[in-house]
Amino acid sequence: MTTSGKKSKTTYTRPATSKIIQLVVGVIVSLWLFWRVYQVVIIQQAFTPETWVRLGMSGLIIGGMYALIAIGYTLVYGILFMINFAHGEVMMIGAFGGYFVLEALNAVYIPGSDQALVNAYPVVSIILAFILGMTVAAASGYFLEKLAYRPLRNAPRLVPLISAIGASIFLQNASQLLFGPRRRDYANPEVLSRGSGWVIQIGDSQVMFTYTGMLSIALSAALMIGLYLLVQRTKLGKAMRAVAQDKKTAALMGIDVNDVISKTFIISGALAGAAGVMWGIHNGVINYFTGFLPGIKAFTAAVLGGIGSIPGAMLGGFFLGIIESIGPAALGIDFQLKDVIAFSILVLVLIFRPSGILGEALSEEKL
Amino acid sequence: MAEFIKNRVNRGIVFAIVIIFLELIGFTVTVTIMIGKFADVRRATDPIFLMIFFAILGLWNGTCGKDLPQKTIRNFILGGFISGLVTGILVGITAFILGYLNIQGVDLRQYLVQLSSFTIELFLYNLTPPAGAFAHILIFTISGLLGGLLSYVSEKGHYFKFLKEKTTDFFQTVTNHPLIQQIWGKRYTRYILYTLGIAALILLPQQIGSYWNFILGTVGIYILLGLGLNLIVGLSGQLVLGYVAFFAIGAYTFALLSAPKPYDINMNFWLALGFGILAATLTGVLLGLPILNLRGDYLAIVTLAFGEIIRNLIRSDLLTPYTLGPRGVREIAEPTLFGRSFSSEVDYMYIIILTVFLLIFITDRIQNSRVGRAWLAIKDDQTVAQANGVNTFKYKLLALALGAAFAGLAGGVFAARNQFTGPEDHTLMVSINVLCLVIVGGMGSIPGIILGAFVLKGIPEMLRDFEIYRMLFFGVLLIIMMIVRPEGLWPAKRPVLEKRKSAPGGDMDEKAGKTIEGVQDAG
Numbered sequence: 001m002t003t004s005g006k007k008s009k010t011t012y013t014r015p016a017t018s019k020i021i022q023l024v025v026g027v028i029v030s031l032w033l034f035w036r037v038y039q040v041v042i043i044q045q046a047f048t049p050e051t052w053v054r055l056g057m058s059g060l061i062i063g064g065m066y067a068l069i070a071i072g073y074t075l076v077y078g079i080l081f082m083i084n085f086a087h088g089e090v091m092m093i094g095a096f097g098g099y100f101v102l103e104a105l106n107a108v109y110i111p112g113s114d115q116a117l118v119n120a121y122p123v124v125s126i127i128l129a130f131i132l133g134m135t136v137a138a139a140s141g142y143f144l145e146k147l148a149y150r151p152l153r154n155a156p157r158l159v160p161l162i163s164a165i166g167a168s169i170f171l172q173n174a175s176q177l178l179f180g181p182r183r184r185d186y187a188n189p190e191v192l193s194r195g196s197g198w199v200i201q202i203g204d205s206q207v208m209f210t211y212t213g214m215l216s217i218a219l220s221a222a223l224m225i226g227l228y229l230l231v232q233r234t235k236l237g238k239a240m241r242a243v244a245q246d247k248k249t250a251a252l253m254g255i256d257v258n259d260v261i262s263k264t265f266i267i268s269g270a271l272a273g274a275a276g277v278m279w280g281i282h283n284g285v286i287n288y289f290t291g292f293l294p295g296i297k298a299f300t301a302a303v304l305g306g307i308g309s310i311p312g313a314m315l316g317g318f319f320l321g322i323i324e325s326i327g328p329a330a331l332g333i334d335f336q337l338k339d340v341i342a343f344s345i346l347v348l349v350l351i352f353r354p355s356g357i358l359g360e361a362l363s364e365e366k367l
Numbered sequence: 368m369a370e371f372i373k374n375r376v377n378r379g380i381v382f383a384i385v386i387i388f389l390e391l392i393g394f395t396v397t398v399t400i401m402i403g404k405f406a407d408v409r410r411a412t413d414p415i416f417l418m419i420f421f422a423i424l425g426l427w428n429g430t431c432g433k434d435l436p437q438k439t440i441r442n443f444i445l446g447g448f449i450s451g452l453v454t455g456i457l458v459g460i461t462a463f464i465l466g467y468l469n470i471q472g473v474d475l476r477q478y479l480v481q482l483s484s485f486t487i488e489l490f491l492y493n494l495t496p497p498a499g500a501f502a503h504i505l506i507f508t509i510s511g512l513l514g515g516l517l518s519y520v521s522e523k524g525h526y527f528k529f530l531k532e533k534t535t536d537f538f539q540t541v542t543n544h545p546l547i548q549q550i551w552g553k554r555y556t557r558y559i560l561y562t563l564g565i566a567a568l569i570l571l572p573q574q575i576g577s578y579w580n581f582i583l584g585t586v587g588i589y590i591l592l593g594l595g596l597n598l599i600v601g602l603s604g605q606l607v608l609g610y611v612a613f614f615a616i617g618a619y620t621f622a623l624l625s626a627p628k629p630y631d632i633n634m635n636f637w638l639a640l641g642f643g644i645l646a647a648t649l650t651g652v653l654l655g656l657p658i659l660n661l662r663g664d665y666l667a668i669v670t671l672a673f674g675e676i677i678r679n680l681i682r683s684d685l686l687t688p689y690t691l692g693p694r695g696v697r698e699i700a701e702p703t704l705f706g707r708s709f710s711s712e713v714d715y716m717y718i719i720i721l722t723v724f725l726l727i728f729i730t731d732r733i734q735n736s737r738v739g740r741a742w743l744a745i746k747d748d749q750t751v752a753q754a755n756g757v758n759t760f761k762y763k764l765l766a767l768a769l770g771a772a773f774a775g776l777a778g779g780v781f782a783a784r785n786q787f788t789g790p791e792d793h794t795l796m797v798s799i800n801v802l803c804l805v806i807v808g809g810m811g812s813i814p815g816i817i818l819g820a821f822v823l824k825g826i827p828e829m830l831r832d833f834e835i836y837r838m839l840f841f842g843v844l845l846i847i848m849m850i851v852r853p854e855g856l857w858p859a860k861r862p863v864l865e866k867r868k869s870a871p872g873g874d875m876d877e878k879a880g881k882t883i884e885g886v887q888d889a890g
Contacts, residue, residue, distance in 0.1 A: 021656070021657075022657055025657075077664075081664075083664055083667070083668070100478070103478075147846070148846045151850045152849060152850060152853070155849070155853055156853075157664075158600075158606065158806065158810075159849050159853045160849070161606075161664075161667075162802070162803060162806050162845055162848075162849050163845065163846050163849040163850070165799055165802075165803065165845060166803075166841075166842045166843065166844070166845025166846040166848075166849070167842065167846060168842070169799075169838055169839075169841060169842035169845070170839060170842030170843055170846070171842075172838075172842075173836075173838040173839040173842060174388075174392065174839060177392035177393070177480075177481060177835065177836070177839065178391055178392055178479055178480070178481070179478070179479065179480060180480030296671070296675070296795075299668065300668070300672065303665065303668055307664075333685065334683060334684050334685055336679075336683050336684055336685075337679065337680075337683055337685060339675060339676075339679045340675075340676050340679045340680055340683070343672035343673070343675050343676045343679075344672075344676060346668070346669070346672045347658075347669050347672050347673060347676070350658070350661060350665055350668070350669050351657045351658060351661075351669075354660075354661055354665060
């Protein structure tokens with residue numbers, strides 16, 4: 001949580017030798033990376049500018065989704081100091097919520113015409129899909145907290161983590177049993193069909209900005225601004241920040257801590273649900289396993305940005321999305337290895353800057 | 368009173384949701400077949416068996432206890448009745464809707480894959496929708512009522528309490544009996560028991576057949592992994608989520624060195640196993656050097672990322688020439704000793720058993736040594752440990768290296784037994800399963816880990832009928848376990864010396880030891 005709290009000092013020092021080794025290795029690795037990128041991008045001219053724009057765009061789109069999920073991780077971590085391992089599954093539930101709305105609207109035809117509702121009222125159906133997806137995800141976040149985490153509020157740190165892993169396994173398998181293991185196609189309205197978009201001339205080639213991608217970016221930006229305003233300007237946001245800083249004192253100041261925690265889970269669930277619906281609309285297919293990898297990636301993003309910091313999570317999400325999509329091309333390696341790049345970035349950032357890009361040094365008790 | 372009714376209604380709603388969920392995932396069919404098989408009289412999918420299942424759930428639904436305002440018979444019956452009625456009505460409505468849609472010819476399977484016509488008809492007890500719904504209301508109300516009555520009877524008559532006391536009394540009399548004490552105290556008794564145990568372990572693999580050997584072999588490999596992770600998480604308190612990385616490196620080093628493809632090194636089994644362990648240990652040290660200063664969740668997430676990096680690298684096109692990519696490595700060397708090949712299922716089982724014993728021995732010796740005490744200190748409070756002169760970094764690194772070595776050994780044995788290793792053998796789920804078995808069994812406790820491996824890997828393998836539901840129940844089990852018994856099934860105990868020395872408050876310490884010991888903060 002973005003609190004302007006005191007920066008407490010870390011009370012232990014690293015062994016000097018390992019610090020030096022780290023520094024040397026770090027310099028070598030970063031020099032090699034720079035050399036490699038220089039080789040591929042400038043010398044070899046491996047890709048045209050248009051490709052770079054396209055890759056950057058897709059990075060931004062996926063980054064927006066990562067950011068929305070990462071905010072959920074960061075909000076919960078800021079308050080409870082636990083990794084909500086089931087958060088990716090909450091996103092998957094949101095995606096299914098949106099799927100069923102669009103599917104239902106796609107199945108119903110306007111009387112007297114052969115146009116499905118989803119095509120006749122595209123804006124309304126998309127809004128409905130988002131609303132239902134967010135509601136379902138928020139509800140699952142709420143019940144998750146109430147059933148799996150609240151009884152463990154004062155337990156040692158490992159206990160809620162295991163409980164969260166259990167919840168994640170449960171939700172994944174429940175969704176597999178309910179909806180089946182096969183992939184499901186999102187029924188987008190025709191105006192939002194995947195692959196259509198604005199075509200913009202860059203140099204002597206064209207770049208397409210897909211409608212679904214633009215919608216995702218715009219919506220994720222709007223949601224993030226909304227969240228920022230909520231946390232900074234409203235009474236609930238103030239309460240959330242207070243609880244993040246010190247639960248006991250917040251309770252003494254008359255804040256209902258349990259209520260605030262519940263609402264935090266609802267908010268983070270809703271954001272993840274929105275990300276899920278975006279994922280479905282933009283990528284087209286979802287299944288029970290959809291939430292797993294984005295969940296881990298988003299946690300990576302939250303840690304990258306500095307866990308506990310909302311702007312950090314947003315920045316980390318976009319950063320990770322862009323690195324993941326540009327990285328393989330810039331390093332001249334297979335796109336298959338984008339996960340490796342994302343996770344390597346995480347490892348490197350944590351080794352050289354454990355508090356993340358924007359994070360404050362966390363005090364001992366929070367670590 | 369209003370509060371009481373509200374509680375009972377809530378209970379009814381919760382049960383209704385659970386039952387509807389069970390229906391939607393098709394569990395009702397599975398459980399009917401299970402009970403049918405057990406009863407073995409009529410057709411296995413007779414609706415009567417489903418009724419029995421629901422009646423049992425209904426009895427549970429109706430039980431009341433602490434939530435009653437006054438413990439009169441009227442309240443007990445009323446409580447059971449309200450919950451049962453609420454559950455019955457909700458389940459009945461759902462059954463009616465599903466049945467109606469089914470009759471109208473709507474194919475629900477398109478959305479909810481388990482809801483075939485057959486599932487829905489069974490849910491309605493092969494009746495028409497209104498009749499089926501009514502049957503639900505009837506069954507749940509009556510069984511709820513009976514449940515309330517049952518809890519009244521047991522409350523007033525203290526039957527359960529009485530029974531429990533009697534059994535504990537009986538066991539105490541038996542165990543405290545001088546003769547038993549005398550026999551138990553004799554050294555020879557222990558020896559005889561050990562001999563019997565060893566004889567069982569020698570004879571069993573030959574008798575139980577390949578299916579059980581496979582299952583128990585898997586359990587054994589998970590025990591190896593659990594023992595290794597126990598050193599890191601249970602003893603030194605470092606949370607590592609990417610433990611599978613070491614497993615993968617051990618398995619792959621072993622496989623690549625001993626298989627004919629891709630390198631044609633064809634190294635001897637034992638030598639290759641040694642190299643596998645060495646490679647895993649080295650990885651552990653190299654990974655540990657930069658990251659062990661991170662604490663708690665950061666360490667967890669870095670190791671998680673590391674595990675994913677290793678798996679993705681192994682299966683990537685980039686390394687396919689070296690690791691054979693997603694296809695995996697085959698034709699791995701078989702163990703030979705004195706010119707004889709040990710490659711039957713039984714032999715692998717013996718190898719696994721011996722390895723488990725070896726690792727248990729090592730763990731036990733380390734645990735009670737200076738190193739073990741240093742780990743304990745680090746786990747309890749790193750800063751204090753450091754202030755007391757424990758070189759925390761060194762000992763944490765040692766724990767990680769040793770744990771990695773154990774994983775490397777397990778990986779080698781695993782690859783050899785399967786005669787195959789591929790990237791999908793080393794997913795994140797392996798790490799999570801191992802972590803769960805360590806915690807469910809009881810952190811830092813060797814018998815706990817063995818028990819945990821049996822509970823989490825053995826029992827699900829046995830429940831083949833529930834195959835598609837077992838991960839679901841595994842998830843629920845983890846949550847319930849953490850809420851009800853976070854210290855694990857068989858919690859670790861402090862070294863005995865410590866208890867004896869705390870003379871004046873000894874009793875209290877012992878109690879505290881029992882309750883707190885299991886799970887300590889790994890952060």
